[in-house]
Every structure is written in C-alpha cells, then in structure tokens.
Amino acid sequence: MNMDLSTSLAKKSAQKKTAEGEPPTAENQAPQAQAKPAEMGAAQAPSPEVTSRPRWDEVSVSQITPKMRADDLHASFGKSEVIKGISLPIAEKLVTAIIGPSGCGKSTFIRCLNRMHEVVSGATAKGRVFLDKQDIYARDVDPVRVRGRVGMVFQKPNPFPTMSIRDNVLAGLRLNGIRPKDPDGQVERALRQVALWDEVKDRLAMAGTGLSGGQQQRLCIARALALEPEVLLMDEPCSALDPIATARVEELIHELREQYTIVIVTHNMQQAARVANFTAFFYLGQLIEYNRTQVIFTRPKEQRTEDYITGRFG
Amino acid sequence: MNLGSATYVRRHLTDRVVRSLCVLGTIVALVPLFSVLWYVLVRGIGGINLDFFTELPKPVGESGGGMGNAVLGTLKLVGLAGLFGIPPGVLAGIYLAEFGHSKFARAVRFAADVMSGVPSITVGLFVYSLVVVTTKHFSALAGGFALAILMLPMVTRTTEELLKLVPESLREAALGLGVPKWRATLRIMLRTALPGIAVGIMLSVARVAGETAPLLFTAFNNRFWSTGVNEPTASLSVNIYTNAVSPYEDWHRQAWAAALVLLMTVLVLNVSARFLVRTRVRAR
Numbered sequence: 385m386n387m388d389l390s391t392s393l394a395k396k397s398a399q400k401k402t403a404e405g406e407p408p409t410a411e412n413q414a415p416q417a418q419a420k421p422a423e424m425g426a427a428q429a430p431s432p433e434v435t436s437r438p439r440w441d442e443v444s445v446s447q448i449t450p451k452m453r454a455d456d457l458h459a460s461f462g463k464s465e466v467i468k469g470i471s472l473p474i475a476e477k478l479v480t481a482i483i484g485p486s487g488c489g490k491s492t493f494i495r496c497l498n499r500m501h502e503v504v505s506g507a508t509a510k511g512r513v514f515l516d517k518q519d520i521y522a523r524d525v526d527p528v529r530v531r532g533r534v535g536m537v538f539q540k541p542n543p544f545p546t547m548s549i550r551d552n553v554l555a556g557l558r559l560n561g562i563r564p565k566d567p568d569g570q571v572e573r574a575l576r577q578v579a580l581w582d583e584v585k586d587r588l589a590m591a592g593t594g595l596s597g598g599q600q601q602r603l604c605i606a607r608a609l610a611l612e613p614e615v616l617l618m619d620e621p622c623s624a625l626d627p628i629a630t631a632r633v634e635e636l637i638h639e640l641r642e643q644y645t646i647v648i649v650t651h652n653m654q655q656a657a658r659v660a661n662f663t664a665f666f667y668l669g670q671l672i673e674y675n676r677t678q679v680i681f682t683r684p685k686e687q688r689t690e691d692y693i694t695g696r697f698g
Numbered sequence: 699m700n701l702g703s704a705t706y707v708r709r710h711l712t713d714r715v716v717r718s719l720c721v722l723g724t725i726v727a728l729v730p731l732f733s734v735l736w737y738v739l740v741r742g743i744g745g746i747n748l749d750f751f752t753e754l755p756k757p758v759g760e761s762g763g764g765m766g767n768a769v770l771g772t773l774k775l776v777g778l779a780g781l782f783g784i785p786p787g788v789l790a791g792i793y794l795a796e797f798g799h800s801k802f803a804r805a806v807r808f809a810a811d812v813m814s815g816v817p818s819i820t821v822g823l824f825v826y827s828l829v830v831v832t833t834k835h836f837s838a839l840a841g842g843f844a845l846a847i848l849m850l851p852m853v854t855r856t857t858e859e860l861l862k863l864v865p866e867s868l869r870e871a872a873l874g875l876g877v878p879k880w881r882a883t884l885r886i887m888l889r890t891a892l893p894g895i896a897v898g899i900m901l902s903v904a905r906v907a908g909e910t911a912p913l914l915f916t917a918f919n920n921r922f923w924s925t926g927v928n929e930p931t932a933s934l935s936v937n938i939y940t941n942a943v944s945p946y947e948d949w950h951r952q953a954w955a956a957a958l959v960l961l962m963t964v965l966v967l968n969v970s971a972r973f974l975v976r977t978r979v980r981a982r
Contacts, residue, residue: 503873505799532876542867546889556875559885604871611875 445662445675450514451476451615451645452497452534457511459492459501466492468669469511474615479637479646481660481677483653485692488666490649491539494617497647498534499527515615532560535613539620541600543592543607550588552603556611574606578636598629605636609644616640618648622655634659653693657681665689738957745955755921761948765956767923768932771838772960774924775917775933776907778842783849784899790850791857791895796883798858807858814851821847822912830916838924838931841917845906852905856898860891897971904967908960910935934960 450473459467466489474480474497482490495501496509499520512519520530543552553571557564564570571588575581580602584595592603601621608616618637622630637646637659650656656663656677663680665673665688673680673689684690691697749764756763790810794803825844830836864887872882888895910933918930919940934956941953 498874500870500874503870528873528876528878530876531874536874538867538870538874540867542865542871544868544871544886544890546886546892555872556877559872559875559877559881607871608875 445473448473448475448662450474451516452647453514454493454496455512455514457493457496457509457513459489459496459509460507461504462506466669467496467509470666470669470671472664472671472674474645474647475662476645477641477643478661479641479648479659481656481663482647482649482666483651483656483663483692484666484672485697486651489669490666491619493666494536494619494647494649497615497617498531498536500531500536502527532611533613534615534617535608535611537601537605537608537616537618537621540624541597541604543595543600543603545591545593547592548589549584549592549595549603552592553606553610556607560611570610574610575603577609577640578602578606579632580606596629598625598632601625601629601633602636605633609640613644615645615647618646620649620651623651630655653681665692667692735961738954738961741954742956742958745951746958750952750955750959754923755952756948758946758949763952765932765934765937765952767920768934768937768956769959771917771920771924771932772907772934774838774927774931775841775845775913776903778838778927779845779849779906780899780903781846782843783846783902784853787850787853788857788895790854792861792883792888794854794858795861795887807855810851810854813847814855817911818844818848818909819911819914822914822916825912826915835928836916836918836930838917838927838929841913841931841933842927844912844916845909848906848909848912849902852902853899856902857891857895860894860898861887863894864890893974897974900967900971900974904964904971907967908935908964910939914939 452474454470454472454474457467457470458465466487468489470489470493472493482493484490492501497513497520499509501507501509509521512521514520515530515533518525520527520534543549544555547555550567550571551558553574554564554567557570572581572585575584580599583599584590584603592600595603601624605616605621622633625633634655637648640646641661648656648659660677662674663677664671665680665684665686667688673684673686675685680689681693684693747764749762750766751764751769752766753762753764754767755765790806794807797803798807821844825840825847829840829843833840868886868890869882872886873879877886913933913936917933917936919936920930920932924931938953938956938960941949941956944950
C-alpha cells in the first residue's frame with residue numbers, strides 16, 4: 385500500500401484527487417453524506433474537534449498530504465534490527481499516533497524521524513525519510529539541522545536543571561547561538577501556547593525543575609516550540625504524568641495541530657483515539673496497519689490490530 | 699509463661715560487645731586526628747600575628763619576623779599548579795566521560811588511577827630531571843608543574859565521574875533542540891556538573907597545598923621575596939621542614955605557626971567544599 389503511494393505523495397492531495405482514480409480515493413470521496421453518519425454511529429469514539437481544515441477526518445491514508453514520509457526505513461541497535469522496513473507518510477498539520485506493544489519499535493521509529501536514533505552508540509538507521517522533499521538521511525544532510533526543524537518532546541520531562549523557567553524556554557535559541565530579538569515576548573508566546581503562562585508568569589526566574597511533572601512537560605513542549613519547528617515528535621509525553629496533567633497536554637495537542645505536524649507515540653490507546661487523526665499500529669518492528677484513527681479503532685482490517693486494541697495481547 | 703530465652707540474652711550481649719568495639723575503634727582513630735589539630739593549634743597560635751604574613755624571616759639571632767614570602771610562595775605555587783593542572787584535567791575528564799569506551803580512553807583512565815598512587819617525591823624527582831636540570835635552576839614554575847602533575851589525575855577522574863552523573867536525558871534534550879554535540883556537552887553537561895567539579899578541584903588544591911616532597915628540589919626555598927615565577931620560591935610546607943630541623947627556638951615557633959596556617963587553609967578548603975556539596979543537595 386505504501387509503496388505505490390511514494391511516487392504520488394509528494395504532490396498536493398488536490399492534484400492527486402483529480403489526477404488519479406485510485407480505488408481508496410474513489411471510495412472515500414463518494415457520497416459523504418452516507419459515510420459520515422455510519423461512521424459516527426459505529427464509532428462512539430470521542431468525536432475529534434472540528435478544525436478549520438475541511439473534512440480532514442474524511443481523508444483516507446492514500447490522500448495524505450505528507451509533511452514527512454518514511455520509505456523502507458530500517459533501524460538497528462548493534463546487530464538487532466528493531467525497525468524492519470517501515471514506510472509511512474505523515475500528514476501535514478495533523479496528528480499521527482503510533483501505537484503498539486512495548487518493544488515494537490515505536491520510539492525508535494520517531495527517533496529516526498529527527499535522527500536522534502543514531503545518538504545512542506551502536507544505533508544505526510538505513511533507508512529514507514523525507515522531510516518535505518528532502519531525504520534527511522542523504523549524505524550531505526546535517527542531523528543537527530534536521531533536529532532544528534523536527535522538534536522532540538521526551539517521555540520524561542527534562543528541563544535543564546541549571547536554568548530558570550525563562551531560560552529553559554529560550555534554551556533552544558541560545559544554545560544554537562541565536563540571540564532572541566524579543567526574549568520576553570518569545571517566552572510569553574511559547575508559554576501561552578502551552579497554557580503555562582498564567583501558572584508561571586510570576587516566577588519565571590525560578591528553576592524549571594521546581595515545577596510539577598505536568599508543568600515541566602509543558603515547559604519542555606514550550607522549549608521545543610520556541611524554535612518554531614515544523615514537526616513535533618512526542619515520545620509518550622504523558623506516560624510520567626497524572627490524568628489531569630495528561631488531559632492538559634492532550635488539549636494542547638489539539639491546539640497545536642493547527643500549526644504543527646505532530647507525531648505522538650503512546651501506550652495509551654484512549655489517548656490515541658482522543659488526539660490523533662491517523663493511527664499506525666506497529667508490531668515487532670513492522671507497520672501492521674495505518675489508517676484514520678476511527679477506522680483503526682472501530683473496524684481494523686488486520687486481526688493483530690484488533691487483538692491489540694481489544695486487549696488480547698500487548 | 700516465660701518469654702525470655704537464653705538465645706535472646708546471648709544476642710543482646712554479642713550486640714553490646716561488638717558495638718563497644720566499634721566505638722572504641724572510632725575513638726582510637728579520632729585521637730591522633732584531634733591531637734594533631736590540638737597540638738598544632740596550641741604550639742602555632744603564639745606565632746600567628748600580622749608580621750607572620752607580611753614580614754620576611756629575620757636572620758638567626760634576631761627575634762620576630764615572619765613568613766610572608768612563604769605564604770605568598772605557597773599561593774603562587776598552588777596558583778601555577780591550578781593553571782597547569784586544571785584545564786588539561788577537566789578536558790581529559792570530558793574526553794573520558796564522552797568517549798570513554800575506546801581502548802585509548804581505557805588506557806588513559808588506568809594511567810590516571812596509577813598516577814594518583816605515585817609517591818609525590820617521585821613526581822618531584824621527575825620534574826627535577828625534566829625542568830630543573832634543563833633550565834639549570836630551581837623555580838616556582840618547576841614547583842607548580844610538579845604539583846600540577848599530582849593534581850591532574852584527581853581533577854580528571856572527578857570531572858569524569860561527575861559528568862557521568864548528569865542524566866543522559868539532558869543531553870538528549872539539548873540534541874533534540876538541534877544543538878551540536880560539542881555545545882550540548884559544554885553548555886549543558888559540563889554546566890550541570892560544574893558545582894561538583896568545582897568541589898573536586900577544591901579538594902585537589904587542598905591536597906597539593908600541603909605537599910612538601912615534590913617542592914624540595916623543584917621550587918626549593920628562598921629566604922627572600924621572590925619576584926616572578928622563574929626563581930626559587932619559598933613555601934609554607936618546605937619552610938616547616940627547614941625550620942623544624944634547625945636548632946633555633948625562634949625558628950621552631952615560626953614552623954608551628956606555618957603548620958597552623960597550612961592546616962587551617964586545608965581545613966577551610968575541605969569544609970567549604972563539603973558545605974558546597976551539601977547546599978547543592980538541599981537546593982534540589
């Protein structure tokens with residue numbers, strides 16, 4: 385499925401709709417009035433908020449306008465291969481969730497998307513990953529610059545302990561040798577984006593590590609956003625947070641997808657259902673199924689997906 | 699019903715005996731420590747006055763005078779040692795922490811461990827043949843160099859160990875922000891470990907400040923003020939030795955005073971280093 389996508393994906397989906405008459409496209413574009421109620425009825429899933437972009441929830445996988453695209457990606461730690469040839473388009477300005485049992489390669493996969501995988505000694509990656517039209521694994525690509533455009537939020541909140549809240553937000557800029565033009569404004573904007581401003585505006589000079597776990601995680605998201613990345617990768621961003629903090633981060637994801645392409649790895653299937661437009665199910669280093677979130681959670685095509693979602697394994 | 703038992707009584711007794719032995723051992727260990735402190739304090743306090751820090755030693759027969767030149771000399775020697783020893787030590791520590799898996803790094807680590815056990819007089823001999831013989835004179839430079847060699851393994855290993863204590867997640871955070879590795883290492887890893895490294899450096903300074911053996915034939919001694927770094931230089935530790943073996947009562951008094959000053963310097967460095975660590979832990 386993904387292989388024949390690769391050539392046409394680079395084009396805009398609009399062009400694509402007219403240019404090709406692929407079966408899935410035709411099926412999906414057909415009577416909308418018919419498709420929608422049926423789906424909602426079956427889903428009972430929390431209906432995703434209406435966004436400014438029309439009918440994103442009716443776009444099928446084959447119609448994705450990709451911001452990034454993995455193409456036959458392999459990744460290994462030493463001799464053991466943990467990603468065994470995954471091809472996956474990532475929709476622009478939408479949320480893509482990656483689910484799957486522990487050890488299936490979810491985290492490794494998104495770490496490949498900004499070349500963080502190779503930071504661990506012994507870790508290697510092979511294949512291609514496109515950011516817009518550029519292969520980030522091409523020989524002349526500087527991984528450091530890739531990471532500037534594809535930001536990352538980690539599982540455990542990791543604000544810099546030697547820096548204040550304010551300096552943490554500006555850290556990405558300063559560490560890259562950029563002198564912020566309007567530091568106060570940038571700090572406020574980034575902190576407002578993550579809905580942390582009101583909570584911390586009176587103690588910006590205090591250590592970032594003095595905040596609660598959920599606040600720290602939002603601070604880390606603000607730190608990543610201050611660099612204005614195009615893509616935001618989130619590696620189980622809520623696994624160390626309590627339900628209330630989790631809810632705040634999820635709200636945040638809803639807001640951020642207006643501006644950013646987001647990929648989120650999660651263990652929590654409800655979370656994927658709540659925040660993601662598309663969901664990919666990984667198993668043992670392979671992509672088993674990739675579709676709209678509603679489809680994955682209501683009528684998966686693969687038995688293994690269904691087994692995992694219904695809790696039969698994993 | 700009888701709840702007591704012979705086993706219980708026996709255990710209780712064993713506990714008492716072993717515990718008393720431990721307390722006794724502790725006292726035995728502490729007695730020399732405190733008697734040294736006490737004795738140096740009692741004998742040295744009489745010789746401490748402003749003159750001690752500002753005046754030159756008086757010729758034999760005249761009373762009074764001080765050890766200003768030795769106080770300054772020790773500062774100068776320790777300063778030079780820091781200048782020579784700290785930068786390469788910290789850099790080597792960074793190397794070991796960041797690239798510590800290569801064979802070469804393992805060899806460096808092993809060499810540092812061996813070096814920290816080398817008798818200090820050997821280092822003095824080495825510097826004597828390397829610097830003093832080639833330049834044909836004793837100098838503060840040579841003395842500082844010898845002390846730097848003693849500091850080097852300590853600084854290297856503390857830097858390495860403290861860098862390794864910084865959580866890897868911070869490095870990932872920095873790299874994830876598109877920061878080059880070298881800058882992440884310096885501005886995040888080293889910066890986070892810095893208070894601890896500073897403590898390690900203070901302790902190594904305290905250790906070399908009292909060294910005598912490596913100075914005996916490198917910095918040598920000087921009865922007068924030494925200007926610059928290229929001539930023989932007095933130090934408190936060497937002066938304690940030369941004054942103590944002299945037959946003059948007045949010189950002995952000066953030696954005790956010098957010992958007290960040195961002891962206090964080392965003590966203050968040690969205590970403040972420990973205090974730094976403690977406030978840091980509390981701040982977390």
